[in-house]
Amino acid sequence: MADELGRKWDRCLADTALKTATGVGIGIVFSVLFFKRRTWPVSFGSGLGLGMGYSNCQHDFRSPYLIHGHVVKDQ
């Protein structure tokens, strides 16, 4: 259990980094391809990547506390 946190962090960071990088990359690609080498797609992409990574990280950390409820339809 104690290691889990560490593992989570590792995953999280890795994931975030990857995502950010991927975002950056895609941003660069998009910036180069579609947006005349502006920087906003790169930052957008990096932001996107960071955000996704952050969200994933958060979700991962939250996962133990998430309650999955089922909607029961009244007949």
Next chain:
Amino acid sequence: MLRVCLRGVKATAQKSSGRIRLTNVQQCRVYTTGESSGASRVVAAGLLTVTGGIGGTIIYAKWDHKFRAAVEKNVPYSEWLLGLALGPASQDAGLPIRKQMESIQPPSMMEKQMRTSKAKSEKKLKETTEPALSQPTQNIQEASAEATQIISAISEVQSIPAPCDTEPAAAAEDCKECSDHNIALETAAVLQETESAGAAEPLRERSAEEVAARLAQQNQDEKDIIASLSARLDDSLASSAKATLQAIGAQEAALQAITQHTHKLKEAMETEGPTEEKSTQWKDLEAALADRTTSVNVAKTALVKANEALDSLKSVIDKSRGLKITAARPLILAAEENLHKMVVDLDKVVSKVQSAESEAKIVAQYTELVNEAKQQFQREVSSLTPEIQANWKGLTGKLSTDDLNALIAHAHRRIDQLNRELAEQRVRGQIHMEAALEQQRAEDQKALDKAVGTATQHVKEEARLEQERKLADLREVIEAEMRTQLRRQAAAHTDHVRDVLKVQEQELRAEAEQELSSKLLEQETRYRQLTQEQLDDFTLDMNAAYARLKGVEEAIDSHVEAEEEARKAHRLWLSVEALTYTLKTASAESPSMPLEDAAEAVRASCVDSDFALALTSALPEESLKRGVYSEASLRARFNSLRSLARRVALIDESHNTLYQYFLSYVQAALLFEKQQEVPPTQLRSEDLDPFKLLSYASYCLEHGDLELAAKLVNQLRGEARRVVEDWLTEARLTLETRQVISLLSAYANAVGLGTTQAP
């Protein structure tokens, strides 16, 4: 700064919650104080009602005793209260009177019975001349009176009680005789007072001898009296009979004399014989007359004597009748009859004599007249014919015709004279006749009266005698009937007595049998009891000996068992020690050996101890399979865990964003707490801070108290808790195992201690 802020935030949050709670309490208190006036009003009203109720109950209880009793019965302490308020209840009027009444009633019945019996007996007792005897026989009297009342349906007839309760059957017969005699005496009328008393108390019992003596005495007396009476009667009868006979004889003689005299006179008058015959006749006549007078005198004297004798007889008879003895009655009756007969005879004879006398008188008168006439004629004839003598019948040739004519003329003249005289005489005679008739009538009447009187007297006497005779007969008949009835009654009495005797015999027999059977039963039960006791004692001894034997055997067995037990305990202890040792095999990082084998060994060595088996089964599976970590390893792990826990202190269900994570990390970096802090005995709410908890736990661990450390770590919440969960389970496992093993070892020690015997 952030930490401070955070802490401040937390603290404020907590404080606010606390304050809210306080205000709530205060509000509640306000509410309670606001409502307290209403409550006090309610309380006051309730108190008033209760007091009113109690007061009313007390007052009503004072007035109504039944209510008081009911209340005292139903309500527990009301007695005390009511006693305090009103004083003790007066209960004397209730039951005792009823009891008294009940007790009075039966005695009154008894008394009434006794009184009635006493009254009856008193009624019967006319004049008790024997009060002394009444005393001892009083009880018997009463008892017998009751018995008579019961036995013979209460009637006015005197009934004799069953004397058999008190005396043998012989007395009954005597009493029967006595009763007969009593009743006979009663019917015969009272002779003496004692006898009357005796007759009037048929319920009194006399002894047999007394009764017999009395009877004998009475009989004797009667006999004496009768004898004397009869003697007297006989004497007087004899004398009177003699006198009467004498009188009758005299009278007869007189009658004879008179008749003879008359006859002779008549003869003398009628017959005209020679003078010598006449003179002899006249002499005879005179003699007859003398005879007659003497005989008449004698008859008179005899009559007088007879009358005297009869009178005496009468007096004797009257006296004897005055004595009133039944047995003398026939005698009396006979005497009376005799008397009557004699009187009648006497009277008859006297009447005869009187008639004869009257006839004689007539004849005498006639003779006188005839004599006178004859003399007159004689004188006349002599006057006419002086020369003719008296005896003129023989003078037929001597008389001349002149004489004859003169005689005839004289005769004619005489005849005329005589005719005239006759006529005169006839008339005079008629008158005389009438006068004489009258006289005669008068005399006849007198005589008739006298005769009627005597006849009525005779008839009366006869009737009376007849009546007396009839009475005597009737009396006899009644006597006989009475005797038969009495005999019948006696027979009935004997039957009844016999029946009663039978019944009593049966009753007595039943009683005796019952008693006998009960006594027998008693004896039997006692015998059985004794035998049973003996048996029981013997059984008890046997049981005791057997028990001791058994005890000895058991002691030996238990000794063997104890040794066995000791061995087993020793094995158990060894196995438990082995188990304990396996715990020690845990190194710093790796867990101990799996406890499986050791547990198996323990299980094998404690097959018969459920407790130990239960304990061995209580060993957690993990420890069996994998083994447990040692405390030291846990301690080491904790230290690393601590930092982790510190880092995620702020994360829980609600706060688990990455930002929170960041904040938590910052907090952990900036917050410094004591490495080890002594945990308080009671955790307060501020002690539940994870940092504090960790420091407490660390302290505990350092001091070897894994349990408390685990408890403290258990208080962590949120992510910190999740992080240390693993460690906690391990700690729990270790603790469980250790507990079980310690229990087992304690048990083994105990068993071992139990089984080892002190030298």
